[in-house]
Amino acid sequence: MIVDLGEIYRDIYVEASRTALELSKKYGYLPYMVQRYIDMLGEEEALKLLESLEKPVKPVVRANNVLIEPIKLRRRLENIGFKLEEIPWSPISFWIVGAPSTPSIGATHEYLKGYYYLHRDATSLIPVELLMHEYNGNVLDACAAPGGKATYIGQILWGSNSFVLANDLVLYRLRALVGHVTRMKLNNIVVTWCDARKLRDKINMRFQRILLDSPCSGEGRISVDPGRKTRTSILDLAIMVKREIELLYSVVDLAEKDGLIAYVTCSIAPEENEYVVNKVLDRRGDLEVVESPVRLFKYSRGLTQYRTLRFRRELENCIRIWPHIHGLFGYTICLLRKRS
Amino acid sequence: MPSEKKKLRFRKGVLPQHLRRRFVRLIIELYGEDVVSMIPASLRYTCFEPGLCIVFEGDGKLNGSLTILYEGPWIAFILGKRIVPSIPFVSRIFREKGVKAAVLVKEQGIKAFLYGNDILPESVIKVIPPLKGVYAVVDPLDEEVVGFVEWSNIKNVYVNIYDAGVFLRKLG
Secondary structure: OOOHHHHHHHHOOOOOHHHHHHHHHHOOOHHHHHHHHHHOOOOOHHHHHHHOOOOOOOEEEOOOOOOHHHHHHHHHHHHOEEEEEEEEEEEEEEEEEEEOOOOOOOOOHHHHHOOEEOOOOOHHHHHHHHOOOOOOOOOOOOOOOOOOOHHHHHHHOOOOOOOOOEEEOOOHHHHHHHHHHHHHOOOOOEEEOHHHHHHHHHHHEEEEEEEEOOOOOHHHHHHOOHHHHHHOOHHHHHHHHHHHHHHHHHHHHHEEEEEHHHHHEOOOOHHHOHHHHHHHHHOOOEEEEEOOOOOOOEEEEEEEEEEEEEOOOHHHOOOEEEEHHHHHOOEEEEEEEEOO | OOOOOHHHEEEEEEEEEEHHHHHHHHHHHOOOHHHHHHHHOOOOOEEOOOOOOEOOOOOOOOOEOOOOEEEEEEEEEEOOOEEEOOOOHHHHHHHOOOOOEEEEEEEEHHHHOOOOOOHHHHEEEEEEEOOOEEEEEEEEEEEEEEEEEEEEEEOOOEEEEEEHHHHHHHOO
16 A cells, blocks of 8 residues: 655644644643644643653563462462552453562562452553454554553463464564563464565464554653653654554554454654554545443543644544543553455 | 664574574473474574574464564574573473472572572472472462573572563563
């Protein structure tokens, strides 16, 4: 599929206003980013967003229930000084709300024994909960490293004959993925190395469930990685958007009829989310955006309009997680069904 | 100067016959002839750095030309020139055939071991034969295998071959 970078750049180009310039100076962002927040949310709410991105998020322990009962893990971690809090919508996961000076949560014996996976934040649990709702067949995780979601899916599929195809392109991240899979003793995960855009030419299999957690600007993770405030110029963003369109377009070919694809980014940028999905919908006649099969908590809806851009109405079905509303990383999830 | 990340090269393929033979010999020596049937017919390996390779079953779930880096179950480790069984493979042997060639270690000893240290003889609660020099380390708390050691007459300690912390230290 040919995607015109120039067209994307023209579509997403933003000129910063005086207010955006002032706020970007105060919070240390590239001006165009702040202008986008104002355009999406209005000045008052954009300020709340900027403030919330200055605050830390709570890391999460997700129990490997293949090896240990979550309640037993909780007791063991609390015995060595951690304070854990239940996540109401994820029964095997806990927020870490207190920690001893030593050991660090990523170096306990329980961690080394594979009893849990450590997430920076709870948002990455959400797409798995949605995609795997009442499903236990094979799953493709197209950009899987370092493996938080793939190992979670592996846990959900444990005991069935199904498996996760966990693919990625970046070798050092794949090394970490294999480390997690072996540490957690999950035998039902196959790890492969491929550009996800070329996967359809490399395997004959098709999937009922596909997770595409696309490499993105990571704008939703600024609270843990402030470098992202200035890392992505508009041109960089346009290049990412181009790749995201290509990725989504090509992984749809790997879905069976009626198969579900979760398009996920840890970004609140409409350019990387609604714009990408809208472009792919325009170019394919076999896709629709569907409602989430289960409501874990009160999400925000996807955008149907941003600046001069108009998106299809069905984009409303996408899920937006906002740091200032939900107290989590910024995240966007669109569930797409391949029509029969 | 390219960064470390860019220099990464993985080596992979079918486990060479001489390594397979060496592995089978070790398994027979430690756990007996009757566990040989548990070793899969097809073994593949991926090396993440020279002398650090994971050996896995690779049962061919996928057809096509995709580069497979890992496909469970994990069967063995190649560390330097040595091939040693994996933690889950030996755990399965112990479940099905009983515990052999193992050391049960006190909590403090396990703690040090999981951070890459050797095990002192005084930390060992019990040695389970056969006494062939190589032992699975069992944590009595969960009755789980957490790594492998080799007795050293020179150092007078059980030398760490690898432990469950290896993933964190080596693979990130």
